[in-house]
Structure formats: structure tokens, C-alpha cells
């Protein structure tokens with residue numbers, strides 16, 4: 129289990145993570161969802177002890193990362209693909225990582241098998257596709273057979289086959305009772321991958337809930353309705369206080385109305401009461417991605433103090449809770465990352481990725 133309490137990270141004037149509290153339970157895939165710059169990677173680095181919190185704390189099975197005796201056996205992580213020395217084979221890389229962490233060599237062949245890389249284990253990792261590199265990163269994270277696994281945007285850049293593999297693989301790991309925490313900025317992807325969600329925007333918690341509940345909350349439910357007497361239809365709907373929007377004709381079909389926050393039953397019955405003929409009556413869902421952007425405070429390019437869509441959230445039916453509306457603690461996505469502070473030697477870290485100095489440290493800094 130992962131537990132964050134009041135977790136906060138400041139980089140100069142940027143508040144990357146702002147008083148974040150959440151828990152990640154074993155036996156499920158928990159998605160860590162937020163737009164680019166929301167603070168996901170920073171949070172993950174703090175979980176892994178690669179960055180120190182400015183305030184608050186995060187614990188893995190009750191302990192801070194630094195207190196874990198054999199971290200690679202407790203936590204594995206995939207932070208970034210394409211991080212292996214290109215001239216090393218997958219097997220020799222894994223052997224090296226295993227030896228550095230006192231893990232028996234036979235585990236290397238096991239993890240190669242688990243991720244489906246056995247047949248290419250002797251090939252140069254430099255020639256690997258992104259999907260294969262991701263598998264190798266996952267194999268590395270699994271070396272110590274940890275119960276807790278973190279994946280930072282694992283499907284970025286993958287083809288559909290690679291995405292499907294990662295998704296199914298995570299489900300399998302969760303079914304084994306492990307704690308799986310996976311970040312993404314794509315709600316549609318998380319809708320298929322995660323059972324639980326921790327949603328953040330501009331460093332703050334927006335929701336921790338089941339994926340199902342979040343999608344219900346995030347997506348507008350509306351009814352599309354059409355008939356030969358549109359103006360009578362409009363009258364009966366607005367007469368009941370329903371919000372009616374004109375929808376342009378799609379695919380050459382006739383124009384229709386979208387009725388917000390209603391059901392097909394309600395619209396059908398209202399029409400039926402006055403004997404109105406309908407040619408179309410269908411439940412519609414808004415775009416998940418758009419709703420998500422609205423909920424998470426919108427644009428990635430916010431600058432401190434700039435009001436954004438988050439400010440009108442209450443008017444859009446956004447959920448209650450810790451909302452970043454109007455906060456000046458925006459992520460300043462355009463802000464250059466000037467400093468990497470609190471970097472901790474990752475020698476024993478189950479980090480399957482990361483192009484940073486810490487990943488180099490994980491490789492022993494040998495540059496081999």
C-alpha cells in the first residue's frame with residue numbers, strides 16, 4: 129500500500145505538488161491521472177525517494193522509501209523507457225542490475241520470460257523498439273519481485289499492440305495482489321486500465337474514487353432527440369426547465385436537440401404526453417477527455433494567477449472536494465526545470481527507467 133499525506137513539493141515559486149493525500153491499495157490497478165504538468169512525475173519521484181518532499185510524507189507499506197531495507201524487493205518502478213545502455217543486451221543489463229542488488233541470476237531468465245523478451249534477450253537493447261524497451265524496463269522493475277509497482281506514463285508512444293500488452297500485464301500484476309500505481313494524462317486510457325483513480329490537477333487532489341464513479345462524474349449525460357416538429361419539442365422540454373442545445377446535422381442527417389442532464393425516459397415521456405412523434409431518441413455521453421480537462425483545471429499552459437476553466441467549475445457541475453479553482457499554484461508548464469533537488473542515490477532503487485542522474489546512479493554511473 130502507498131499512503132501520501134499532505135505531500136508537497138516546491139521548486140522555487142512553482143508548487144509542483146500541493147498538499148496531496150491519497151492511498152493506493154493492493155490488488156487493483158490505480159490510475160494516477162492529471163494533465164501534463166499536474167505533478168504526477170514529481171509525486172512518483174517522491175514515492176521512490178528520488179526527490180524530497182518540501183512538506184508532508186509518503187509511505188510504502190508504512191515506511192518511507194529510505195527506511196526500506198531491500199527497496200528493489202519491495203518497490204519497482206518504470207519511469208522512462210530507452211534508458212538502458214544501447215550496447216548492452218537485455219540479459220546482460222538485467223544480470224548487472226540483479227548482481228548490484230544481490231538478486232539471484234536465475235531471476236533474470238524468469239523476468240525475461242514474464243515480459244516476453246526471452247527470444248531477444250541476447251540482442252542489443254539499443255536496437256529495441258519503444259515497446260520492447262518498455263518491456264525491458266518492466267522486467268527490471270520486476271527483478272526483486274516487489275509487491276508495489278509504479279509506472280509513469282507507460283503507454284506513451286506505444287502502438288496499439290504495445291498499449292494492450294501493458295494494460296493486460298498490469299491487470300495480471302494486480303490480480304497477483306500487488307499494488308499497481310500507473311500515471312497517465314489520458315482518461316480514456318485509464319478508463320480501460322485502472323479500477324481506481326487518484327486524479328490531480330495543478331498539484332492538488334481532485335478526486336480519489338473508482339474509475340467508474342469518476343467517469344460518471346466527469347462525463348455529461350445528455351439526450352439527443354429529433355422529430356418532425358422541433359419547435360413544439362423545444363417548447364415542451366424548456367417548459368420543464370430542461371436545457372436544450374441545437375446540434376448541427378451530422379453526416380448529412382437532420383439537426384437535433386441535445387438535452388442536458390436528462391434521460392431518454394424523461395424526454396420520451398414528455399413528448400408522448402402531447403402526442404409528439406420522435407424520429408430519434410438516444411442517450412449521449414460527453415467527451416471524457418474534455419470533461420477531464422475541465423475537472424482538472426484545464427490548460428496545461430497556465431501561468432500563476434491566470435484564471436482558467438477551473439474557476440467556472442461549480443457552474444459546470446464539477447464535483448465537490450479539493451478543487452484547484454483559481455489557485456495561483458499552477459504548474460507553469462512552460463517553466464524550465466532549473467533544478468533537480470534532493471536527488472538520492474538510486475543504487476538500490478527498483479527503478480526501471482529514468483534518464484536522470486538518478487538512473488545513472490542506478491546503473492552505477494559506469495556508463496557501460
Ligand SMILES: Nc1ncnc2c1ncn2[C@@H]1O[C@H](COP(=O)(O)OP(=O)(O)OP(=O)(O)O)[C@@H](O)[C@H]1O
Pocket residue numbers: 139142143144145162163164165166167168169170171313458459460461462463464465466467468469
Ligand atoms: N526539477 C524541477 N525543477 C523545477 N520545476 C520542476 C521540476 N520538476 C518538475 N517541475 C515542475 O513541476 C510541475 C509538475 O511537473 P511534473 O513533471 O511532476 O508533472 P507531470 O504531471 O508528471 O507532467 P508530465 O506528464 O508533463 O511529466 C511542472 O510545472 C514542472 O515544470
